Amino acid sequence: MAAPHDPDPIEAQVLRWFRDQDVDHPAVRILFEVAVERRRARTVAEGSSRSTPRSGGHHDR
Amino acid sequence: MIGSVVQPLYDPIVRAQLDTIVADAPRLGALPAAYHRLSEVLQDPAANAQHIAAAVRLDPDLTARLLRLVNTAAIRPPRPIDTVSQAAMRIGTVQLQQLALATSVVRMFRGMPEHLLDMASFWTHSVAVGLGTHLLGRALGYRSTESMFVSGLLHDVGTLLLCTVKPREVRNVLIETENRGLPHYVVEQQILGYSHADAGAVLLESWNLPRRVVDVAAWHHRLSDAAPPDRSLIDLVHVADVIATSLSIGNGGERAAHALDPEVWRRTRLTTSQLHTVIRDLDAQILEVVEALLDG
Numbered sequence: 001m002a003a004p005h006d007p008d009p010i011e012a013q014v015l016r017w018f019r020d021q022d023v024d025h026p027a028v029r030i031l032f033e034v035a036v037e038r039r040r041a042r043t044v045a046e047g048s049s050r051s052t053p054r055s056g057g058h059h060d061r
Numbered sequence: 062m063i064g065s066v067v068q069p070l071y072d073p074i075v076r077a078q079l080d081t082i083v084a085d086a087p088r089l090g091a092l093p094a095a096y097h098r099l100s101e102v103l104q105d106p107a108a109n110a111q112h113i114a115a116a117v118r119l120d121p122d123l124t125a126r127l128l129r130l131v132n133t134a135a136i137r138p139p140r141p142i143d144t145v146s147q148a149a150m151r152i153g154t155v156q157l158q159q160l161a162l163a164t165s166v167v168r169m170f171r172g173m174p175e176h177l178l179d180m181a182s183f184w185t186h187s188v189a190v191g192l193g194t195h196l197l198g199r200a201l202g203y204r205s206t207e208s209m210f211v212s213g214l215l216h217d218v219g220t221l222l223l224c225t226v227k228p229r230e231v232r233n234v235l236i237e238t239e240n241r242g243l244p245h246y247v248v249e250q251q252i253l254g255y256s257h258a259d260a261g262a263v264l265l266e267s268w269n270l271p272r273r274v275v276d277v278a279a280w281h282h283r284l285s286d287a288a289p290p291d292r293s294l295i296d297l298v299h300v301a302d303v304i305a306t307s308l309s310i311g312n313g314g315e316r317a318a319h320a321l322d323p324e325v326w327r328r329t330r331l332t333t334s335q336l337h338t339v340i341r342d343l344d345a346q347i348l349e350v351v352e353a354l355l356d357g
Contacts, residue, residue, distance in 0.1 A: 016317075017307075017309070017317055017318050018307065018317070018318050019242075019317050019318075020244070020317055020318065020319070020320040021307070021318055021320050021321060022320070022321070022323070025321060025323055025326070026333050027300075027321060027326055027331070027333060027336055028303075028307070028321050030333055030336055030337065030340075031303070031304065031307040031308065031318075031336075031340075032307070034307075034308060034340060035307055035308055035309070038308065038309075
């Protein structure tokens with residue numbers, strides 16, 4: 001189990017994709033939150049369809 | 062022909078290189094005859110429905126794709142549109158011409174080798190930027206949004222041109238982009254001396270497309286430089302590009318989301334509420350538009 005202060009792995013993945021972005025900007029914050037939400041949903045969907053979740057690329061929806 | 066806006070971006074040697082690249086892609090040398098025939102008819106005030114039908118009759122693929130496109134949710138006709146001449150009356154000749162241009166350009170690159178670039182992913186990104194630009198324009202209350210879709214759709218077309226003519230160099234750019242962690246247009250500039258934006262602008266200019274469409278391709282990575290007089294369209298394409306890359310809708314060759322230029326965001330006067338709406342509408346419409354343009 002992750003320690004309380006470990007970064008959320010999904011958020012960490014999206015943050016790497018947003019490496020050039022200022023996530024404190026209100027518009028970027030919205031995009032970041034939507035991207036995290038989608039990645040989380042995709043991870044859940046992948047987890048339910050296979051026993052070992054794939055680390056998804058960023059290249060496609 | 063050298064445009065007044067594109068020319069100052071290049072020194073004569075780079076310009077000559079870019080002209081050679083365009084000349085080295087003969088199959089991209091001109092837009093299809095059916096597009097030109099249709100454009101001429103649509104611009105002729107004396108043309109009637111028969112003229113419009115005759116212009117595209119010999120190109121059933123273009124006709125079929127156009128009809129599919131004009132019936133998507135992005136256009137939202139109250140009743141289905143069955144013929145191209147009907148489309149001209151219902152959605153307007155300018156918008157129909159823009160959609161014919163979009164369809165024609167996508168077809169020109171069909172069958173391109175995909176070892177450097179996943180074409181479906183590339184066009185999905187491009188459609189997202191085109192549709193996103195159109196939706197942003199609509200959210201801001203712009204009256205004329207006809208050229209917005211095409212301007213966004215074609216902003217990265219130089220990437221396809223470079224993949225076609227300079228595959229070895231593009232491969233090096235991709236490797237170095239990965240190694241250095243820099244945006245790929247920066248690496249292109251460093252390795253090639255020009256970027257896909259420059260190549261795309263020269264290609265679009267060679268097709269005699271409207272200056273605003275050429276300007277978007279030329280300037281979409283030079284937002285802080287001196288810009289053409291009307292940069293509102295370039296600003297909207299930038300925001301749409303940031304939305305598409307941030308949400309990973311397709312991929313135009315990037316290894317990270319494009320950074321939003323806060324000055325551009327301020328200039329557009331977009332609100333976060335409008336951004337939410339555009340994201341929602343983009344989600345609702347993109348698949349249908351991608352399928353209409355790419356299927357088959």
